[in-house]
Amino acid sequence: xxxxxxxxxxxxxxxxxxxxxxxxxxxxxxxxxxxxxxxxxxxxxxxxxxxxxxxxxxxxxxxxxxxxxxxxxxxxxxxxxxxxxxxxxxxxxxxxxxxxxxxxxxxxxxxxxxxxxxxxxxxxxxxxxxxxxxxxxxxxxxxxxxxxxxxxxxxxxxxxxxxxxxxxxxxxxxxxxxxxxxxxxxxxxxxxxxxxxxxxxxxxxxxxxxxxxxxxxxxxxxxxxxxxxxxxxxxxxxxxxxxxxxxxxxxxxxxxxxxxxxxxxxxx
Amino acid sequence: xxxxxxxxxxxxxxxxxxxxxxxxxxxxxxxxxxxxxxxxxxxxxxxxxxxxxxxxxxxxxxxxxxxxxxxxxxxxxxxxxxxxxxxxxxxxxxxxxxxxxxxxxxxxxxxxxxxxxxxxxxxxxxxxxxxxxxxxxxxxxxxxxxxxxxxxxxxxxxxxxxxxxxxxxxxxxxxxxxxxxxxxxxxxxxxxxxxxxxxxxxxxxxxxxxxxxxxxxxxxxxxxxxxxxxxxxxxxxxxxxxxxxxxxxxxxxxxxxxxxxxxxxxxxxxxxxxxxxxxxxxxxxxxxxxxxxxxxxxxxxxxxxxxxxxxxxxxxxxxxxxxxxxxxxxxxxxxxxxxxxxxxxxxxxxxxxxxxxxxxxxxxxxxxxxxxxxxxxxxxxxxxxxxxxxxxxxxxxxxxxxxxxxxxxxxxxxxxxxxxxxxxxx
Numbered sequence: 001x002x003x004x005x006x007x008x009x010x011x012x013x014x015x016x017x018x019x020x021x022x023x024x025x026x027x028x029x030x031x032x033x034x035x036x037x038x039x040x041x042x043x044x045x046x047x048x049x050x051x052x053x054x055x056x057x058x059x060x061x062x063x064x065x066x067x068x069x070x071x072x073x074x075x076x077x078x079x080x081x082x083x084x085x086x087x088x089x090x091x092x093x094x095x096x097x098x099x100x101x102x103x104x105x106x107x108x109x110x111x112x113x114x115x116x117x118x119x120x121x122x123x124x125x126x127x128x129x130x131x132x133x134x135x136x137x138x139x140x141x142x143x144x145x146x147x148x149x150x151x152x153x154x155x156x157x158x159x160x161x162x163x164x165x166x167x168x169x170x171x172x173x174x175x176x177x178x179x180x181x182x183x184x185x186x187x188x189x190x191x192x193x194x195x196x197x198x199x200x201x202x203x204x205x206x207x208x209x210x211x212x213x214x215x216x217x218x219x220x221x222x223x224x225x226x227x228x229x230x231x232x233x234x235x236x237x238x239x240x241x242x243x244x245x246x247x248x249x250x251x252x253x254x255x256x257x258x259x260x261x262x263x264x265x266x267x268x
Numbered sequence: 269x270x271x272x273x274x275x276x277x278x279x280x281x282x283x284x285x286x287x288x289x290x291x292x293x294x295x296x297x298x299x300x301x302x303x304x305x306x307x308x309x310x311x312x313x314x315x316x317x318x319x320x321x322x323x324x325x326x327x328x329x330x331x332x333x334x335x336x337x338x339x340x341x342x343x344x345x346x347x348x349x350x351x352x353x354x355x356x357x358x359x360x361x362x363x364x365x366x367x368x369x370x371x372x373x374x375x376x377x378x379x380x381x382x383x384x385x386x387x388x389x390x391x392x393x394x395x396x397x398x399x400x401x402x403x404x405x406x407x408x409x410x411x412x413x414x415x416x417x418x419x420x421x422x423x424x425x426x427x428x429x430x431x432x433x434x435x436x437x438x439x440x441x442x443x444x445x446x447x448x449x450x451x452x453x454x455x456x457x458x459x460x461x462x463x464x465x466x467x468x469x470x471x472x473x474x475x476x477x478x479x480x481x482x483x484x485x486x487x488x489x490x491x492x493x494x495x496x497x498x499x500x501x502x503x504x505x506x507x508x509x510x511x512x513x514x515x516x517x518x519x520x521x522x523x524x525x526x527x528x529x530x531x532x533x534x535x536x537x538x539x540x541x542x543x544x545x546x547x548x549x550x551x552x553x554x555x556x557x558x559x560x561x562x563x564x565x566x567x568x569x570x571x572x573x574x575x576x577x578x579x580x581x582x583x584x585x586x587x588x589x590x591x592x593x594x595x596x597x598x599x600x601x602x603x604x605x606x607x608x609x610x611x612x613x614x615x616x617x618x619x620x621x622x623x624x625x626x627x628x629x630x631x632x633x634x635x636x637x638x639x640x641x642x643x644x645x646x647x648x649x650x651x652x653x654x655x656x657x658x659x660x661x662x663x664x665x666x667x668x669x670x671x672x673x674x675x676x677x678x679x680x681x682x683x684x685x686x687x688x689x690x691x692x693x694x
Contacts, residue, residue: 035363141374216315
């Protein structure tokens with residue numbers, strides 16, 4: 001099975017431009033980037049993919065052991081970079097992917113030359129001296145919500161949709177199918193996202209790093225953005241005039257221009 | 269047809285007219301329809317700030333309008349877990365689709381209790397397509413959620429039961445495979461100058477079959493005994509019968525290597541063991557191989573078993589008929605018939621059970637039968653035991669679900685002399 005097919009890799013944009021890899025977070029798939037992709041594609045070569053288990057990836061390649069830790073997602077990122085033989089790419093990771101990106105960058109430094117962390121949080125659970133914003137019970141509540149909402153996913157339709165990535169119209173028979181995910185897979189991704197502690201990994205980041213946060217983000221509050229900023233030496237923190245946890249959807253222009261400006265600076 | 273009560277001439281005297289009732293209904297203001305709707309209703313700015321909310325929802329939540337409008341975001345009304353879900357799933361999907369329906373979340377009331385709700389939202393856009401605000405209806409789903417929880421519980425229980433059943437099934441399959449293997453020789457003995465091959469086809473990994481075969485030395489390298497057969501029935505009882513049969517035949521042959529005597533001993537043992545209303549029997553071929561110069565003399569006795577087949581080195585094929593041989597273990601004093609055959613270099617003796625000849629083939633599920641087997645063998649002859657068994661193994665797997673019985677195969681032969689039949693050794 002090719003990584004191309006497995007991770008539903010899509011490459012667009014200016015082929016002569018610097019390569020930007022857009023890594024989606026928990027909850028959806030590469031569709032999350034649909035509003036920023038056109039702006040970035042003007043100047044850069046844009047690589048989109050779905051983690052195994054998400055979107056139109058090959059779900060049969062999903063293994064619980066692998067995707068129960070952030071390393072599994074980081075390996076997906078590295079394998080996508082290897083598949084395309086990328087050098088010195090900019091990895092833009094949203095939410096949990098910002099942390100997977102840190103691990104991927106450490107594993108393949110020659111391939112990932114800089115990081116953009118969109119609304120990152122290295123740890124979600126409150127502890128003495130650290131405020132992640134949530135308690136373990138809150139995460140259990142989220143898992144309950146996942147159980148109650150099989151958004152766009154149905155056991156009978158899923159094989160049809162997943163087995164026909166080139167026929168997206170099949171998915172449109174279901175509403176909310178953009179982020180259709182097998183609930184079992186979503187549960188594992190949720191646990192990995194919200195229970196992993198990546199704080200110690202931040203200090204190891206040596207590449208140019210941009211942190212994008214929103215003014216109001218219920219998932220990654222400003223304290224967390226400040227924490228990441230101070231933990232990564234030399235990082236740049238930009239606070240977008242946006243609300244929510246997905247500025248690439250709520251403020252796509254501002255998000256795209258912040259990324260573009262950062263990448264343009266790299267070549268200066 | 270009776271005219272409607274009242275009429276267009278004006279209100280009826282004393283009794284309110286239907287029309288008047290309709291009028292009263294129509295006077296139900298849009299404002300009241302909104303405020304007192306049987307569902308919660310709210311509008312938020314694109315950043316989630318609540319701009320408008322109806323009385324129904326405020327009542328449910330125990331909040332005042334002033335506490336909510338302009339002060340709270342939609343996600344503030346949710347439980348923390350619900351907020352996480354809202355941010356990771358609900359909000360992105362709503363942005364992408366402009367509409368999202370039937371999402372199950374929980375709201376938190378001022379008293380601290382939870383209110384399970386079903387949420388539907390649409391994005392209102394400006395004339396030029398810019399998202400302007402989000403309209404959301406909220407349905408009290410307390411009963412529905414309790415019902416769903418029941419379903420989820422049942423589903424989890426069913427999932428657990430299924431996983432347990434799969435694990436049990438796997439353990440059973442492993443146990444049965446070990447048992448089945450114990451009824452067959454681990455390997456066939458190495459007889460200098462003689463080629464041997466066997467195969468056991470298991471019809472179902474969850475059903476012990478009742479076929480068996482064996483080949484073992486009697487004294488030195490010159491005499492060997494063999495047998496192959498099929499006990500009645502399937503499953504554990506058949507396996508127990510197979511075990512008794514196998515060890516009885518083995519012991520009998522070592523004691524007195526005469527095939528007819530061996531089958532008689534088995535007949536006695538089975539009648540002795542299975543008495544009264546539980547008769548158990550089998551069909552079997554038992555034989556002795558004896559080397560004589562560059563040939564093998566074979567004595568072979570059959571008790572109700574399909575005839576063995578000889579593939580000659582010259583390409584001929586013949587069944588070794590043993591008419592009159594009776595089932596083993598069915599009747600006291602059963603008669604068994606012995607034949608002799610000499611195998612020369614290039615000849616192969618094939619024993620098989622009726623799974624092969626009674627397989628069903630083709631769209632009309634016809635019996636494969638003896639004629640087809642003879643033709644198949646003729647197309648192989650001359651062929652050594654390994655080639656014959658390989659070809660038959662392939663034939664069996666080609667039968668697919670037409671083969672629903674276990675099948676045992678055993679072949680013994682003398683390799684062709686190198687100057688004439690080297691192809692058998694490929």
